[in-house]
Amino acid sequence: MANQPSVSELKKGSAELLILSLVEARARHGYEISKMIVARSAGDLRFNAASLYPLLYRLEQRGWIEGRWVEKANQRKRRYYRITTAGKKVLREKRTTWQAFVTAVNRVTGVENA
Amino acid sequence: MPDWNPEIQRRLSPMRLSPTHEVSVAEELAQHLDDHYQELIGSGTSAEEARSAALAGLDRHELLRELQQLGREKNWEPVTPARSDTSLFSGLGGDLRYTARVLRKAPGFSMFAVLTIAIGIAANTAIFSIINSLFLHPPGVTDSDRLMAVRAKYENLNLKNIDVSLTDFADVRDHPRRRQSKQKCRHHAGRNTEEQYGPVYWSHQIANASFRSNQSGIPHSQYSQSDSHRCPARGDEHAFNKYLAHKVSAPCS
Numbered sequence: 001m002a003n004q005p006s007v008s009e010l011k012k013g014s015a016e017l018l019i020l021s022l023v024e025a026r027a028r029h030g031y032e033i034s035k036m037i038v039a040r041s042a043g044d045l046r047f048n049a050a051s052l053y054p055l056l057y058r059l060e061q062r063g064w065i066e067g068r069w070v071e072k073a074n075q076r077k078r079r080y081y082r083i084t085t086a087g088k089k090v091l092r093e094k095r096t097t098w099q100a101f102v103t104a105v106n107r108v109t110g111v112e113n114a
Numbered sequence: 115m116p117d118w119n120p121e122i123q124r125r126l127s128p129m130r131l132s133p134t135h136e137v138s139v140a141e142e143l144a145q146h147l148d149d150h151y152q153e154l155i156g157s158g159t160s161a162e163e164a165r166s167a168a169l170a171g172l173d174r175h176e177l178l179r180e181l182q183q184l185g186r187e188k189n190w191e192p193v194t195p196a197r198s199d200t201s202l203f204s205g206l207g208g209d210l211r212y213t214a215r216v217l218r219k220a221p222g223f224s225m226f227a228v229l230t231i232a233i234g235i236a237a238n239t240a241i242f243s244i245i246n247s248l249f250l251h252p253p254g255v256t257d258s259d260r261l262m263a264v265r266a267k268y269e270n271l272n273l274k275n276i277d278v279s280l281t282d283f284a285d286v287r288d289h290p291r292r293r294q295s296k297q298k299c300r301h302h303a304g305r306n307t308e309e310q311y312g313p314v315y316w317s318h319q320i321a322n323a324s325f326r327s328n329q330s331g332i333p334h335s336q337y338s339q340s341d342s343h344r345c346p347a348r349g350d351e352h353a354f355n356k357y358l359a360h361k362v363s364a365p366c367s
Contacts, residue, residue, distance in 0.1 A: 030142060031149040048171035049146045053139065054180030061184070079142050 015055055016064075017098055018045070020083060020091040023065055027082035030056060056081060064090050116151065116165050118144040123211070125174045129181050133212040139181070143172065 022033050033056075034047045047055075059065045064087035071077040083091065105111070122140045131139065147168045154164035217224040251258060264286055266278045278286065 029145075031146050034146075048173065048176075049143055049150075050171065050173045050177035051180055053142060053146070054177070054184050057139075057184055076145060076148075077141075078145060 014098065015047070015051075016059060017091070017094045019055065019059060019081075020064060020087055020094065023081050023083045024088070024091060027068075027080040029078040029080050033081070059087070063087070115148060116161075118147045119208075121169055121172070122147075125172060125177055126181075127215065129178060131181065133216060136212065137208075147172065 018037055019033060022028060022036050028036070030049075030052055034049075034052050037045050037047055056065065056067065060067050060081070063084055065081045066084050067079045067081045069077050070080050119140065122143050126136055126140060129136075150168040150171065151164050154167055155161065159167070247253065255261065264278045264283060266276050266282055266286075267274055268276070
């Protein structure tokens with residue numbers, strides 16, 4: 001596979017994949033994203049504020065997500081992030097790459113046949 | 115709800131974030147800590163424990179490392195949130211802290227800016243002082259805004275607007291009834307009043323007058339082009355000073 005990312009990049013890239021996946025359906029704010037990661041991973045994955053927000057800013061800088069301050073009635077202003085067209089394209093590529101990576105790891109480790 | 119700003123500012127202050135970035139990041143982190151805190155309180159955690167737990171997720175070193183790495187990348191410009199507090203001075207303290215921090219980060223630029231402003235103020239003050247002393251308050255003249263020029267009109271001689279001599283000046287000083295405003299002069303023109311047999315005087319205010327001494331030591335006036343009427347050029351200085359001090363109650367417009 002041409003230009004296949006290294007393992008370390010895949011590890012790092014998994015965080016980006018998680019966030020892009022969570023904001024794919026609708027816009028979410030940072031705390032909501034962190035809670036969903038914990039909930040969907042049954043507590044195995046956690047992002048604290050110190051790592052989550054710099055990551056969100058990085059994805060925004062790359063043009064994959066877009067943050068916007070929204071003020072709703074009787075609620076505090078929040079910054080909601082939604083995926084962009086470029087982000088959707090990146091998400092498709094990352095999903096494919098991640099699936100191929102996991103499949104390959106499973107084959108090597110024999111997890112598939114376990 | 116705890117005030118998270120001091121803790122957040124303490125974590126953000128070592129970073130080289132622009133004030134715009136810092137405001138945006140601080141606001142968002144405060145919201146995250148609020149949400150976490152409220153959730154813990156709702157689950158029965160004490161306020162102090164909830165506060166400590168919320169802050170534990172904001173590790174200083176991790177935040178520093180991540181944001182510094184992000185800061186090295188270009189075009190990072192988060193949108194600054196609008197303030198919900200509409201008070202005029204609500205953000206004054208924060209603005210001052212940002213200003214002090216930005217100035218401290220760039221001492222060379224700060225010094226240059228301060229010197230530029232200082233030189234600008236000094237130059238402005240110097241120029242105003244010169245203009246003030248030369249044109250607005252010329253030396254030797256007090257109350258220059260009350261300075262008047264006296265003009266005379268001789269109807270029978272068909273002299274509508276001439277300078278006054280010292281004798282005329284003494285006349286107008288001693289016969290106030292002959293002194294009128296320019297408007298009244300026009301009103302009485304051609305009528306059979308006693309002023310038709312003698313001069314009628316009026317005065318008008320002199321704007322932007324400056325004075326100097328001529329070669330004989332007798333001061334005379336120089337007026338702006340719009341006020342080209344000249345004061346009496348002859349006579350002794352005492353008379354001229356009296357002329358200057360002459361108070362006319364109704365200057366012509």
